[in-house]
Amino acid sequence: MSDNVPALHIRDLTKIYNNGFEALKGVSFDVLPGDFVALLGPNGAGKSTIIGILCSLVRKNSGQVEIFGNNIDSHFSRAKKDIGVVPQEFNFNQFEKVFDIVVTQAGYYGLPRKLSLFRAEKYLRELGLWDKRQDRARTLSGGMKRRLMIARALVHEPRLLILDEPTAGVDIELRRSLWEFLTEINDQGTTIILTTHYLEEAESLCRNIAIIDRGVIVQNTTTRDLLSQLNREVFILDTQEKLADFPTIEGYSGRVVDGYCIEIEVEKSQSLNELFVALSEQDIHVLSMRNKANRLEELFISMTQSTDDQRPSQ
Amino acid sequence: MGIREQWIAYVTLVVKEVRRFTRIWLQTLLPPAITIALYFVIFGTLIGPRIGQMSGFNYMEFVVPGLIMLAVITNSFGNVVSSFFGNKFAGNIEEMLVSPMPNYIILLGFLTGGVARGLTVGVIVTLLSLFFTDLNIQHPLVTVSVVILTSILFSLAGLVNAIYAENFDDISIIPTFVLTPLTYLGGVFYSMSLLPEFWQGVSKLNPVLYMVNAFRYGFLGISDIEISWAFTMLTGFVVALFVFALYLLKTGKNLRA
Structure with missing residues (x-):
């Protein structure tokens, strides 16, 4: 064969x-x-x-x-x-x-x-x-x-x-x-x-x-x-300082999960280095970082959702 | 699959089937032995002497071949229907279906398992009968061939029943409402000549009558029916059921989605 x-x-x-x-x-x-x-x-x-x-x-x-x-x-x-x-x-x-x-x-x-x-x-x-x-x-x-x-x-x-x-x-x-x-x-x-x-x-x-x-x-x-193909990832950052509001960082959006934890959306074109620099400038020290969801999971959901949208009659 | 591989697959399935019914011998081998022994005691020893002669033989001698056949029929059928349906119910029939084993090997494997149990029980019951009467087999070849053909036939019937069955009720309906009446009315306990002419005609529609009489002919040399006709019917039913069971396996009836 x-x-x-x-x-x-x-x-x-x-x-x-x-x-x-x-x-x-x-x-x-x-x-x-x-x-x-x-x-x-x-x-x-x-x-x-x-x-x-x-x-x-x-x-x-x-x-x-x-x-x-x-x-x-x-x-x-x-x-x-x-x-x-x-x-x-x-x-x-x-x-x-x-x-x-x-x-x-x-x-x-x-x-x-x-x-x-x-x-x-x-x-x-x-x-x-x-x-x-x-x-x-x-x-x-x-x-x-x-x-x-x-x-x-x-x-x-x-x-x-x-x-x-x-x-x-x-x-x-x-x-x-x-x-x-x-x-x-x-x-x-x-x-x-x-x-x-x-x-x-x-x-x-x-x-x-x-x-x-x-x-x-x-x-x-x-x-x-x-x-x-993944264009956007969501990261969870654990911070040393307690945060009342999400810090203002140009081009990045997110929310405070609890006082010591924030969620940030990062586009594929955006740099993580710039993000950390911006956080440091605001005296925010990041202790750890992780993906909110498995990367493949995000793609999977977006792909199977898009087929839902394409076939509404089913 | 080459011939040697098919042979290995066949032997594997037969060993598995034989191992199954010998492992649970308390459920498969002992009950029919006890039941038939009770028949021997009640019909042969207690009631038999009051009945007297039947077709020129004492009642015990007359009834023994029929009772052996009764045990062979119910156990051949019961073995295949319970084993195959059990495999289907638990899902492990898939082990066979996903393998390269051809359908006829699966069929022959279960068939041989049913025949093995039917004949094992037949031998046990025959040995038990020696405690109650002497056995002189008049036509050994007829006796052996009839019991084997009958066992094959009811093993095939058990397989067909198991393929169609969708729950445990379905595997008890045929034995209860079809097999038992046909067997009991098939001349196990009486000679057809005792019946009125009309019921003799009706009895001739019962295939079990031919098997019991042919088997009795092998033992005692007497029969209510033509032996060659009995063999023709048996062979015809075996071929027809074999082809039908193979067709069901090929089409995957109730086995493949």
């Missing part, structure tokens, strides 16, 4: 559910091999429908999907071998043992027993579940269950890993360790597509971002390009 073949090639994908809901309205996009892509969108935007179609749990109405050049309709077996899916909901048998769940999944992919046992051990160790291998799945914590689903999805070593909100409901420490793990397997060559509601996650992990809203891809570009 040529290296030029995209890991995922989607063209004019449509899906209308039986209740008449049009979930996808001609979605097209490509994912290159080795990429780490975030698929973002509000609830009901069509993210899970796309994932469902890729792993054949949802039937598309029209359009074309290829996984590493294999069409999911005509070469479904080869296409499916290249995909590993981590769904949003826990969908393993809660009464089975952790080890059995992973080994059984390997068997469904036709892996010989010896290889299945080896791979199950490898991924359960890497995901910190080896000590729990003989436990029934229902006894695991939420984070462990999430990791079990990742181990299960990786056991046949897919070239394309799809994760539907993999860090939903897991604590910060575990989320960070999952990020490290995903970065590691991406570095080893696995293409990753991830949906998430944590935009910080997408900004930290993904090289490319596709935003879908109401069944349409509204943005598909690199994370860097996307962030460069």
Whole structure:
């Protein structure tokens, strides 16, 4: 297979559910091999429908999907071998043992027993579940269950890993360790597509971002390009002095949050240095500064809001 | 998927299914053994002697093949309907659906699981019957082939029921309102020759009658119906249900959105 073949090639994908809901309205996009892509969108935007179609749990109405050049309709077996899916909901048998769940999944992919046992051990160790291998799945914590689903999805070593909100409901420490793990397997060559509601996650992990809203891809570009579109950022400054009113600084606007904290809007063309100079001239000493919201979050909201404005009739 | 990979996937699914019903043997293997043993005690030992001969055999000898068949039918059906629906309800059917396993391997895997439980229970019940009567199998080949075909047929029926079922009520409706009446009225406890002519005609519409009689023929060498017709019907139903179940899996009925 040529290296030029995209890991995922989607063209004019449509899906209308039986209740008449049009979930996808001609979605097209490509994912290159080795990429780490975030698929973002509000609830009901069509993210899970796309994932469902890729792993054949949802039937598309029209359009074309290829996984590493294999069409999911005509070469479904080869296409499916290249995909590993981590769904949003826990969908393993809660009464089975952790080890059995992973080994059984390997068997469904036709892996010989010896290889299945080896791979199950490898991924359960890497995901910190080896000590729990003989436990029934229902006894695991939420984070462990999430990791079990990742181990299960990786056991046949897919070239394309799809994760539907993999860090939903897991604590910060575990989320960070999952990020490290995903970065590691991406570095080893696995293409990753991830949906998430944590935009910080997408900004930290993904090289490319596709935003879908109401069944349409509204943005598909690199994370860097996307962030460069941000024209305005809001910063929160903690000050040493108590402020009664927002200081007058030409070209900058904002408000006092409480006595020792102010919120300032900074345009892309404006300089932070000038801002600090102006504050110093007024004997205001800044102790710390942070973004009010995640940068990507601001863009995301503006983009999905703009599609609202464009389609008022829906 | 190559042939070897398909074989591995099939064996994996069968092992999973067998492991399931053996792990919960208190729910799957013991109850039918107790129920059928009670039938043996009540109908065979307590009431049987008062009934006397049935088609030239004492009642216990007559009723044993039917009771074995009753256990095989209910357990083959019950295993597949509960396992497949359980997988569907909990969502772990997706483990199979996202894999490259062809639909016919999924079908054969569940089917084999149902047959394995049906035959396991059949063997247990047959061994239990030896405490109550002597068994002389007149036509072993007929006996074995009928019990296997019947088990396949009801495993397939269980799968179809499970695919259509949307809640737990739906998986108990068919066994309660269809399977049990058909089985009890299928000549398990009596010879069709005892019925008035009209009801004999009605009974001939009951497919279970053919299975029970063919099985009894294998044991005792007697039957109310033509054996070749029983085999034809059984094979026809098996093929039809297999094709239908495969069609349902292919179209993703109640499985894929």
